[in-house]
Amino acid sequence: MSRPHQNLLVLSFFCAACVVVCVHLFVFPLYEGAPRKRPPKFLGDYEQSLCTTNLKPVAVPAAWRGHCPRDGIVTVSQGGRLGNQMWEYASVWAVARRTGLEPYVPRCIRRVLDEVFEDLSVPPLGYVAHCPANWAGVIKAPEYWAYTNQSILLPKFAVLPELVLSWADDIRLEFKFKRKLAETSQRVLQMAAGRVANGSGADAAAPATFVGIHVRRTDYQNYLWRTRRAFLADAGYFLSAMDYFRSKYGANVAFLVVSDDPTWCRHHLVGDHTDVFVVSKAGVTSPGQDLAIMAACNHSIIDYGTFGVWGAILARGETILYNISRHSSTRISQLLPGWHVMN
Ligand SMILES: *[C@@H]1O[C@H](CO)[C@@H](O)[C@H](O)[C@H]1NC(C)=O
Ligand SMILES: *[C@@H]1O[C@H](CO)[C@@H](O)[C@H](O)[C@H]1NC(C)=O
Numbered sequence: 140m141s142r143p144h145q146n147l148l149v150l151s152f153f154c155a156a157c158v159v160v161c162v163h164l165f166v167f168p169l170y171e172g173a174p175r176k177r178p179p180k181f182l183g184d185y186e187q188s189l190c191t192t193n194l195k196p197v198a199v200p201a202a203w204r205g206h207c208p209r210d211g212i213v214t215v216s217q218g219g220r221l222g223n224q225m226w227e228y229a230s231v232w233a234v235a236r237r238t239g240l241e242p243y244v245p246r247c248i249r250r251v252l253d254e255v256f257e258d259l260s261v262p263p264l265g266y267v268a269h270c271p272a273n274w275a276g277v278i279k280a281p282e283y284w285a286y287t288n289q290s291i292l293l294p295k296f297a298v299l300p301e302l303v304l305s306w307a308d309d310i311r312l313e314f315k316f317k318r319k320l321a322e323t324s325q326r327v328l329q330m331a332a333g334r335v336a337n338g339s340g341a342d343a344a345a346p347a348t349f350v351g352i353h354v355r356r357t358d359y360q361n362y363l364w365r366t367r368r369a370f371l372a373d374a375g376y377f378l379s380a381m382d383y384f385r386s387k388y389g390a391n392v393a394f395l396v397v398s399d400d401p402t403w404c405r406h407h408l409v410g411d412h413t414d415v416f417v418v419s420k421a422g423v424t425s426p427g428q429d430l431a432i433m434a435a436c437n438h439s440i441i442d443y444g445t446f447g448v449w450g451a452i453l454a455r456g457e458t459i460l461y462n463i464s465r466h467s468s469t470r471i472s473q474l475l476p477g478w479h480v481m482n
């Protein structure tokens with residue numbers, strides 16, 4: 140076929156596709172009584188619709204086989220990466236605790252979290268997939284929940300810090316890192332402490348103070364500008380936050396930097412400092428390992444995003460937070476002791 144014909148063919152395919160999409164989007168919904176999806180009957184019918192990936196089979200433990208929830212349940216849709224899914228999980232956990240309903244998360248969320256944590260208490264929805272979903276209704280927010288025969292389906296990206304952090308110590312116990320991740324983190328910290336002691340002539344046996352730093356850059360630049368007309372935190376923010384901890388803990392402090400942009404961190408945060416260690420390696424270290432390192436530290440410096448917030452929550456110590464208005468992290472800074480906002 141000659142070139143103009145080919146172009147014409149492509150163009151007509153494109154137009155046909157446009158028409159089909161438009162009809163589906165704008166015309167079909169107008170027909171009253173157009174065939175609607177029948178409502179799901181079993182809990183298992185919901186699970187796939189809550190997941191962004193295809194469900195994998197789940198082995199139901201013997202103890203669960205005869206079990207069905209007596210009342211409504213609490214569950215959530217999957218969205219985002221590790222930090223978001225930790226909030227989704229924790230929000231289900233907390234709403235269930237407040238309401239007394241049974242908590243379940245779709246197995247796709249458990250699959251992500253099981254890579255990082257052990258013995259999570261909230262079971263996958265797949266354990267009760269065979270149970271009838273005979274609820275009186277499904278509510279999207281715990282505020283509107285009125286009867287035990289109603290279920291609560293939290294939206295994806297759910298973040299309920301007020302509720303979750305009213306049990307801050309318990310949620311820290313819930314997110315218990317897998318042994319291998321915890322052991323590797325301790326090795327990384329001890330190696331950093333050894334180098335700091337050697338460099339400063341400090342007593343190598345003296346206990347070091349570890350400060351975890353989360354630097355998020357790559358995908359956040361556009362996001363911050365689009366949503367808040369804000370810029371990424373610059374090196375000055377991290378350097379002055381580090382100086383705060385240096386003046387507080389003296390020579391025996393080690394900074395462990397985790398980031399999606401380790402090259403930027405090496406160029407802008409290390410310089411001739413011998414106490415700064417960029418531990419993330421692009422494409423090599425896992426987000427779970429990075430989070431475990433932050434959690435093993437005593438204090439934190441974070442910028443924005445749920446990942447750094449969880450690292451700081453799990454580390455428990457003092458946290459310095461980048462000043463970004465209307466982000467959930469600023470709400471969290473009012474809920475936890477020792478969190479300070481800095482410009
Ligand atoms: C749900 O519970 C409320 C209050 O107990 C009751 O009035 C209502 O009839 C129940 N609905 C169903 C469908 O069981
Ligand atoms: C300690 O520092 C010296 C020189 O600064 C170096 O030769 C030595 O390898 C260092 N030791 C460790 C354990 O890092």
Ligand SMILES: *[C@@H]1O[C@H](CO)[C@@H](O)[C@H](O)[C@H]1NC(C)=O
Nearest residue numbers: 328346347348349435436437
């Ligand atoms: C600081 O963190 C290290 C490594 O996790 C830990 O061994 C040490 O006990 C912590 N120090 C304090 C004062 O909590």
Ligand SMILES: *[C@@H]1O[C@H](CO)[C@@H](O)[C@H](O)[C@H]1NC(C)=O
Nearest residue numbers: 461462463464479480481482
């Ligand atoms: C954070 O920034 C806002 C303006 O964007 C400012 O009003 C506020 O005082 C700052 N907070 C701190 C703690 O510096």
